[in-house]
Amino acid sequence: MIELAELSIAYGRGPSKVSAAEGLSLFVDSYELVAVVGPSGCGKTSVLMVLAGLLRPSQGQARIYGEEVRGIRRDVALILQDAGLLPWKTVWQNAELALRIQGQKDSRERVDEVLHQLGLTGFESRFPGELSEGMKRRVGIARALALQPRVLLMDEPMANLDSLTREHIQNLILTLWREMGFTGLLVTHDMEEAVFLGQRIAVFSPRPARVVEIVDNPGMGTVEYRGTPEFMAKVAHLREVLGGSS
């Protein structure tokens, strides 16, 4: 599970100091999928960077499965907004990349399987330049899931996609979460996405980020949830909490 305990994050010092989080606490249980929404620039990405072991907090602690995060962990994967594919590597090689960096060999079957789960079978030897934007994002997701992470951190992985492609990938993430059983933290600025994919939704304040509200969302978990009155009411509630500030 994920624990943020009174976390503060600061960039720079003195008069140029930028505080990206202050006294932020959040608990995500094992196998829970929690969405994070908040105004642009409030510190969402910074919080994920701390959990990924890429940034040190200035105060407080981030813990994963009870251990303080002190660097990159093998059981944590991060998906960024731009899938971060290497244009000179094929779909298969891009999907294998994180495993290769971790020095995990004999991973051919796992890469094949995850590409299959993301509907990319048959595209293994294509290059990113030959893919649609939605396919590129799916390769980025495949790369992270090939690691079989216990914790999956997602930073707006469906931003700037057309609405049909976005919904398709949201459905895929829901299915994969139910099949693979990871603990997930999904940052998004899309209220519908937060309600579709968050068992709970943490609303961050404007910078420096702290949690202003946690919205329970027990209806989440099926594709049919989207469009129900309960779903619409949660979206409306989130919009109200954020006050149009995002």
Ligand SMILES: Nc1ncnc2c1ncn2[C@@H]1O[C@H](COP(=O)(O)OP(=O)(O)O)[C@@H](O)[C@H]1O
């Ligand atoms: N490397 C950095 N150096 C200085 N300031 C940064 C750096 N990265 C982010 N910031 C600042 O920290 C604040 C939070 O950024 P970020 O975590 O990216 O917010 P969000 O993801 O919510 O949009 C912003 O004001 C941003 O300008």
Ligand SMILES: [Mg+2]
């Ligand atoms: Mg961000």
